[in-house]
Amino acid sequence: MINSLRTTASNPLTLLESTSTLKELHQIHAQLIVSGHLRHPRLLAKFVSLLALSQNTPHHLPYSRKILNHSPSSPTTFALNNLIRAHSKPPFNPLQAFNFYSQILHSPSLSPDNFTFTFLVRASAHLTSAAIGAASHAAALKRGHADDPHVQSSLIHMYSSFRSSTACHRLFEGIQDPDVVMQTAMIGAYAASGDIDVARKVFGEMPHRDAIAWNAMIAGYSHVGRCREALELFSAMQGESVSVSEATMVSVLTACAQLGALDQGRWAHAYIQKKRIQLTVTLGTSLIDMYSKCGSVDRAMEVFKAMPEKNVYTWSSAMSGLAMNGAGKQCIEVFELMEKEELEPNEITFVSVLRGCSIVGLVDRGLEYFDLMKSKYGIEPWPEHYGCMVDLYGRAGRLEEALQFIKSMPSKPHSGAWGALLNACKIYRNIELGELALSKILEIETMNDGAYVLLSNIYADFGNWKGVCSVRELMKAKGVRKEPGCSVIEVSGLVHEFFVGDKSHPMYQEIEVMLGEINWKLKLAGYAAKTNEVLFDIEEEEKENALIWHSEKLAIAYGLIALKEGVTVRIVKNLRVCWDCHDWTKFISKVFGREIIVRDRNRFHHFKDGVCSCKDYWRVRLEGFNELLLGKFSIVQWARVNLSYHSRKYINSGVYLKLGQKKERKSEIKDRSIPLAPPRPSDARVPPDHHLTHGVPSDHHLKPGVPPDHHLTPEFCQTTT
Numbered sequence: 237m238i239n240s241l242r243t244t245a246s247n248p249l250t251l252l253e254s255t256s257t258l259k260e261l262h263q264i265h266a267q268l269i270v271s272g273h274l275r276h277p278r279l280l281a282k283f284v285s286l287l288a289l290s291q292n293t294p295h296h297l298p299y300s301r302k303i304l305n306h307s308p309s310s311p312t313t314f315a316l317n318n319l320i321r322a323h324s325k326p327p328f329n330p331l332q333a334f335n336f337y338s339q340i341l342h343s344p345s346l347s348p349d350n351f352t353f354t355f356l357v358r359a360s361a362h363l364t365s366a367a368i369g370a371a372s373h374a375a376a377l378k379r380g381h382a383d384d385p386h387v388q389s390s391l392i393h394m395y396s397s398f399r400s401s402t403a404c405h406r407l408f409e410g411i412q413d414p415d416v417v418m419q420t421a422m423i424g425a426y427a428a429s430g431d432i433d434v435a436r437k438v439f440g441e442m443p444h445r446d447a448i449a450w451n452a453m454i455a456g457y458s459h460v461g462r463c464r465e466a467l468e469l470f471s472a473m474q475g476e477s478v479s480v481s482e483a484t485m486v487s488v489l490t491a492c493a494q495l496g497a498l499d500q501g502r503w504a505h506a507y508i509q510k511k512r513i514q515l516t517v518t519l520g521t522s523l524i525d526m527y528s529k530c531g532s533v534d535r536a537m538e539v540f541k542a543m544p545e546k547n548v549y550t551w552s553s554a555m556s557g558l559a560m561n562g563a564g565k566q567c568i569e570v571f572e573l574m575e576k577e578e579l580e581p582n583e584i585t586f587v588s589v590l591r592g593c594s595i596v597g598l599v600d601r602g603l604e605y606f607d608l609m610k611s612k613y614g615i616e617p618w619p620e621h622y623g624c625m626v627d628l629y630g631r632a633g634r635l636e637e638a639l640q641f642i643k644s645m646p647s648k649p650h651s652g653a654w655g656a657l658l659n660a661c662k663i664y665r666n667i668e669l670g671e672l673a674l675s676k677i678l679e680i681e682t683m684n685d686g687a688y689v690l691l692s693n694i695y696a697d698f699g700n701w702k703g704v705c706s707v708r709e710l711m712k713a714k715g716v717r718k719e720p721g722c723s724v725i726e727v728s729g730l731v732h733e734f735f736v737g738d739k740s741h742p743m744y745q746e747i748e749v750m751l752g753e754i755n756w757k758l759k760l761a762g763y764a765a766k767t768n769e770v771l772f773d774i775e776e777e778e779k780e781n782a783l784i785w786h787s788e789k790l791a792i793a794y795g796l797i798a799l800k801e802g803v804t805v806r807i808v809k810n811l812r813v814c815w816d817c818h819d820w821t822k823f824i825s826k827v828f829g830r831e832i833i834v835r836d837r838n839r840f841h842h843f844k845d846g847v848c849s850c851k852d853y854w855r856v857r858l859e860g861f862n863e864l865l866l867g868k869f870s871i872v873q874w875a876r877v878n879l880s881y882h883s884r885k886y887i888n889s890g891v892y893l894k895l896g897q898k899k900e901r902k903s904e905i906k907d908r909s910i911p912l913a914p915p916r917p918s919d920a921r922v923p924p925d926h927h928l929t930h931g932v933p934s935d936h937h938l939k940p941g942v943p944p945d946h947h948l949t950p951e952f953c954q955t956t957t
Contacts, residue, residue, distance in 0.1 A: 265303070277309050284311070285318035297322055316340050317351045324359035333359035348375075350384040357387065361394035369394050389421040396425030404429070416442065420449045427456025447478050455487040463491035464731075467500065480511060482519050489522040496808030496835050497726050498530035517543070521550045528557025531806055531833040531840050548582050555588035559595060561840045562849030567592030568601070581609075583618055590624035594631055595851070602628045623652035630660025635669055651680045651687075658690050662697075670694045685711070685718045686811075723787035723809045727798045734790040743794065750793040751784060758823045766816035783816050788834060792821065796828065805832045812837045822846050 268283060284300045300319065304311050316336045323333040337356055340346045348356075353376040360369040373391060376382040382391075388407060395403040404425040411418055419442050426435035439445070439453045450473045457466035470488050473480070485508055492501035505523060508515065515523075520543045527536035540546070540554045551574045558567040571589045574581065581589075586609045593602035606625055609615045622645055629638035638657050642649045654676045661670035670691055677687040688711050695703030711718070721736040734741065741747060755763075765783050783789075788809050795805035813821075813836045825832050826846030834841045842849035 265299075277312055280309060281312040281315035284315045289318055289322055297328060310343065310345065311339065313340060313346050313349060313352070316346070317349070317355060320352065320359065321355040324355045325362060330359040330362045348379055348381070350381045350387055353379070353381045353384070354386045354390045357390040357394050361390075361397040364397065366398050366400075369398060385415060385417060389417050392418070392421040392425050396421075396428040399429050401426065401429035401431055416444060416446055416449060420446075420452050423449060423452040423456060427452070427459055430460060432456055432460045432462060445476075445478070447481060447484070450476075450478050451481065451483045451487065454484060454491075458487045458490040458494070461494060463494045466491040480507075480513070482513055482516055485513060486519060486522045489519075489526040493522075493526040493529040495726075495731060496530050496724065496806065497731060498527075498532055498806060499726055499729055501526045501530050515543070517545055517547050517550060521547075521553050524550065524553045524557060528553070528560065529835070531561065531835060531842070533557050533561040533563060546579075548579060548585060551579065552582065552584040552588055555585065555592065559588050559591040562595055562842060562851070564592040564595030564598075567595075568598075581613060581615075583615055583621070586615065587618070587620045587624060590621060590628065594624060594628040597632055599628055599632050599634065619650040619652055622649070623656050626653045626656040627660070630656055630663070633660075633664055635660055635664060635666055639669065639672075649676065651677045651684065654680075655684075655687065658687060662690050662694050665694065665697055667694055667698065667700075682714060683716050685716050688716060689718060719811065721787040721809065721811050723791040723807050725791040725795050725798075725805070725807055727795070732791070732794060734787045734794070736787045737785045738787065738790055741790075741794070743797065746797055747790060747793045750797050751789065754793060754796070754824065754828075755784065757827050758820065761823055761827050763820065763823045766814075766819060786814065786817050788813060788817050789820065792824065792832060795832075796824075796830065802830075805830060807832070807834045809834060809836045813841060818848065818850075822848055 268279075280303075284304050300322075304315065304319070316339055319336045320333040322328060323330055323336070333356060337348065337352065340348050340352060353372070357369070357372050357376070360372040363369075372394075373382070376387055376391075381387050388411060392404050392407055395401075395407070404422065408414065408418070408422050408425075414422070419438055422438050423435045426432065426438065435453065435456050439449065442449060450469070454466050454469050454473070457463065457469060466487060470484070470491075473484070485504060488504050489501065492498075492504055504526075508519070508523075513519070520539060523539045524536045527533070527539065536557045537554065540550065543550065551570065555567045555570050555574075558564070558570065567588060571581070571585070571592070574585070586605065589605055590602055593599075593605065602625065606617070606621065609617065609621070622641075625641055626638045629635070629641060635657070638660060642653050642657065645653070654673045658670055658673035658677065661667070661673060674687050674691045677684055681687070688707050692704050692707045695701075695707065710716075723734050724731050725734075726732075732741065738744075788807055791807050792805055795807070799805060813834055818841065821832055821834060821841070821843050823846065824830065825843035829845075832843040834843070839850065
């Protein structure tokens, strides 16, 4: 290092970009003092600014402040502006930015300029304080810089972070000729506040759209969960030959992750490699998140291990992926490895590790981590941490301890904690505690449909149809409507949607036949429908008919038709998988020899050879055992033990479940296939003319033209939450 300093003594500032330790910073500083560079205010300002904005190590910014404080010459506005800029974004404290702004105000030779307020407003946005934001805006007005385009853009961003779309709109309307920067800021503001259609209108009216505008719009669609439009827009962006950047691909990967579209995610990964887009920490973390949320946790860990540089979010994403996919033990191992690397965890890290403990049932270990979070790292628990702890107690059947933990929370318990307790009450059939949990949830969220359904399930388990009816009447009186179940499956780059009771798919007749074949084979293997999941006091056969139309069953049946033998069936569902569908899928994985991965509202279920990665949390309530019954019996043995007489009658007679009356098909069936990734002919066995959407996108374009969303009225009652 010293030799390199000597060879570049004429300009030692060039070495700053390559420094990575505090010792090297001291050497450069010493060289600048010896050479006399720091006697010149401009060179001093440049040195301080380069140090402040350098991201090589956390030492640079504190060291730049020390140099400025001990310098014999007065700081310049340029240097102080860059210190404000450096503190205007995480992980540094934005409040420090106002200290440097105060230095400018109290210096007789300095005055704030447009850059001062641009960065000061950004700092206000990260403080999430509307009062401080308004004061910064007022200061910019007073100093005559509020009309500067950069300041206006920062103001729009600030007010959008406060979810104040009215203030953003007022600012935007007051601009005579908004440029691309301003319009792009408004797109981000409208998207952040949920006004995505207004954002699209602004985007459509832009005479010239640069890459930043395209990225903002794609990110907006991903942010509000309209992922298909995000991918369509990405296709259009490529058609306009707009350069694709890291920011673009992060939004695309986010959309793929939310859709659970693994093929499209793989294509996006290949596109990144093909276009030689630099795999930054942010992009690598997005890849890990995408693969994890698509159920490919092994591929996620491959990306994680191959990344040369990782930050706390990378580690947290890896742990979260392992936890949600049922690999609780590996999640804890990664956390222990992170501690050995001496990387300080954050709040998200502990959410993941607590979920990992919950999955493997390590209650005492989870308590240790919960205490460690506060005692060692000084992290105040979020509502999510408390919810994880309640879930941890609940899964272990320690419901009273879960209740006491909720009561000991320092602030008013949130609906997530009571919801975790309510779910445990369903598993362990505790009506009294379940009613208490529901009442607490409804005090917080009066329109929480999932809570009503969970309590209905508990009543139905005991045959308390009066209780079921009372819950239904209460929902009706309050105007609460249950969200219909929807499951999607990706085949050859097309995502197919199925709703509960859905008969609109172009291959409905083939799906109906496949469902009949599946149920016949499963009943021979010992499957019995869990009719207590149906919240109506009707005959057993009618209950079985109702259960067969759950959305994930339709999607899985289509997957068995459309995908080649041996190809994993991947389903994404908007609600929690019900107990009956869980057993049904387990039997399919055994009888048909097919691996099935289902992502529901809470977690992943990896079904293989009749076993699920969730360790059959559903099963603990049966026969009074507080252990997994499938550890004692095979699937077929267990099912036969629990068969009702009515179900045995069907098996002994060789009769399989009739799917119900077929209705006249409509002359026109709306296509709900979503074009996504390039085709994978090796996986699909359905001829191309079975798809209504023609032309699967190539490796350069994603085909637009997705039909609008529409929902079917469920023909039968969907019972999951």
